[in-house]
Amino acid sequence: MPFLKSWAKSQADPLLGKPASWGIHRYLQGSSNLFEENRLLKFAIVGLFGVAAVLGALIYTSNQNQRTVVVPFGAGGDLYVTGNTPSPGYLRMMTRNIVSMAGTYSAYSADRQFQELLAIAHPSAYNGLRDSLSGILDELADNPTLSIATYIRPDQPVLTTNTDILVPVEKVRVIGGVIRKFRGNLRIGYALENGRFWLTSLHEENFDADR
Numbered sequence: 001m002p003f004l005k006s007w008a009k010s011q012a013d014p015l016l017g018k019p020a021s022w023g024i025h026r027y028l029q030g031s032s033n034l035f036e037e038n039r040l041l042k043f044a045i046v047g048l049f050g051v052a053a054v055l056g057a058l059i060y061t062s063n064q065n066q067r068t069v070v071v072p073f074g075a076g077g078d079l080y081v082t083g084n085t086p087s088p089g090y091l092r093m094m095t096r097n098i099v100s101m102a103g104t105y106s107a108y109s110a111d112r113q114f115q116e117l118l119a120i121a122h123p124s125a126y127n128g129l130r131d132s133l134s135g136i137l138d139e140l141a142d143n144p145t146l147s148i149a150t151y152i153r154p155d156q157p158v159l160t161t162n163t164d165i166l167v168p169v170e171k172v173r174v175i176g177g178v179i180r181k182f183r184g185n186l187r188i189g190y191a192l193e194n195g196r197f198w199l200t201s202l203h204e205e206n207f208d209a210d211r
Contacts (some may be wrong), residue, residue: 019044076084095165101117102186105147105148106140117129120198128201145175149172152169163200167187167188169186171182184204184206187204
């Protein structure tokens with residue numbers, strides 16, 4: 001029985017019978033191991049964040065470089081959008097379509113054309129564009145013989161930025177057989193979101209006197 005008591009006591013206290021330096025050494029070794037584990041854990045966490053950041057950057061870059069090809073019926077050329085950047089051909093096509101819908105109309109065609117134009121109006125600009133086009137419809141209702149034809153001038157460059165297209169145009173106004181011509185600029189505001197073209201504004205600028 002004394003042997004069992006001595007064995008049980010030694011099991012309960014592993015430092016029993018050991019020199020004091022042995023206990024200090026064991027404590028320091030345990031602390032060192034714990035510190036090393038914590039350091040490895042920190043490295044692992046930092047590594048995971050790094051991998052997540054790299055993957056996020058790759059996904060973002062992939063989305064920006066993703067090309068959306070837009071080929072309307074009967075159209076040709078390189079019509080595409082990469083991320084939110086349109087090809088020159090795509091921008092030219094949209095410019096011609098907007099000038100045609102907004103600048104060439106009569107009392108018989110204006111309402112349908114303006115509805116098509118409003119279909120690409122950005123939600124933030126929709127009400128303003130609708131009110132402006134409604135004013136033209138009111139003028140046509142008062143002057144049913146009025147018609148407008150607008151042409152892009154070939155002798156002047158079309159200037160584009162990431163948000164605006166400045167188009168030099170000539171406008172021919174016919175009412176009651178009387179023809180009047182004007183020259184000026186049509187400024188088209190636009191935005192591209194998720195590969196979609198939005199019309200944000202439409203203004204006539206610097207139109208001269210009759211020609």
